[in-house]
Amino acid sequence: MSDTEIIASLPASIAARVVSGGVKDGRAIVVVDVAGLDNTARGEIENAVRDLIGAREDVDEVRVVLTAEKRARRIIAVGSGKGGVGKSTLTANLAIALRNLGHAVGLVDADIYGPSQPTILGNRGKRPELAGNKLVPVPNRWDVPVLSMGHLVEEGAAIAWRGPMAGNALGQLVDAEWGPADLLLVDLPPGTGDVQLTMLQKFKPAGAVLVSTPQDLALIDAARAGSLFEQSKVPVIGLVENMSGYVCPHCGEVSDPFGTGGVERAAEGLELPFLGRIPLALGIRQGSDSGEPPAAQGGELAAPFEAIARKVSEWLGANA
Known part of the structure; x- marks a missing residue:
């Protein structure tokens, strides 16, 4: 599953925040930009991505990486x-x-x-x-x-x-x-x-x-x-x-x-x-x-x- 397929499988509000994603050997990694969101909203997005991507037959494990690139590291x-x-x-x-x-x-x-x-x-x-x-x-x-x-x-x-x-x-x-x-x-x-x-x-x-x-x-x-x-x-x-x-x-x-x-x-x-x-x-x-x-x-x-x-x-x- 490519970035495009991952984005297409998510609601538009979440898809707009996906930085990158992919699946290899049943493991999905999805990077989501959560800059400007509070902890509650971040948790909701993380759970939604995990549930929606995890429901696919070709996915055994989901790892969601939350990033806030707009914050100075x-x-x-x-x-x-x-x-x-x-x-x-x-x-x-x-x-x-x-x-x-x-x-x-x-x-x-x-x-x-x-x-x-x-x-x-x-x-x-x-x-x-x-x-x-x-x-x-x-x-x-x-x-x-x-x-x-x-x-x-x-x-x-x-x-x-x-x-x-x-x-x-x-x-x-x-x-x-x-x-x-x-x-x-x-x-x-x-x-x-x-x-x-x-x-x-x-x-x-x-x-x-x-x-x-x-x-x-x-x-x-x-x-x-x-x-x-x-x-x-x-x-x-x-x-x-x-x-x-x-x-x-x-x-x-x-x-x-x-x-x-x-x-x-x-x-x-x-x-x-x-x-x-x-x-x-x-x-x-x-x-x-x-x-x-x-x-x-x-x-x-x-x-x-x-x-x-x-x-x-x-x-x-x-x-x-």
Whole structure:
């Protein structure tokens, strides 16, 4: 069934809002523009499309994607100067915490060469659908749709692409069919390379969050990343200190293998907000490896992510 057939099978008032649609192997995907409608009207349209298309003999499953293209979709880039500082873990948990605060959030895993969000969000092996010529993000239990190169290539496959190819891949991930999500968190690769430049030049984030561990080498690289955003006139929302303090599970003693307070001092020196600290905790690592992000579980390990999300949410409200 093509776009034309789908439109013809719907009432005129709904058909006028269909952006694209199609059926493949019994699965229908219909994208509907609901800009300007309240939640009640959106729900009525979604149910009507599901019922009418689902009644066809050639359709076994219906997925309705609601989009509001007239609403400005804002992008928050999450970056770091170097790898291994926990940027992806922060991005996933921040997205869930913002979702819990009422934001309609999507997540782009822009670490083209080392995607990890499918593992953290528990949807490894899933593949995105297509709506017209756009990718439809992969859902998960946390209601944070995500797109990653990890959803597009075979698990474990090496991605050996030059800069332009990586930039094109980023474009497909960001320019996807995000439905009602009006806030995208973009998990950038470490450093200041081609993917970051493509993001800054083509998609212009509303703001950026920088992640670093407390030691001096990581802070130097984080300052470079901050300088890139500053040169591109993208405001830095603030800095996050990750792996800040380790509590021994046996004796309770607190140690600081990476130092402590370095990111907060760096934020002061750079005259940027300090958003908070995330501890070096076994539970956070286990949650990331098992697809059970701490921010979705609540409790002590979720608290640092929730506190950072509240500050980011306040920034979004102040800079609407």
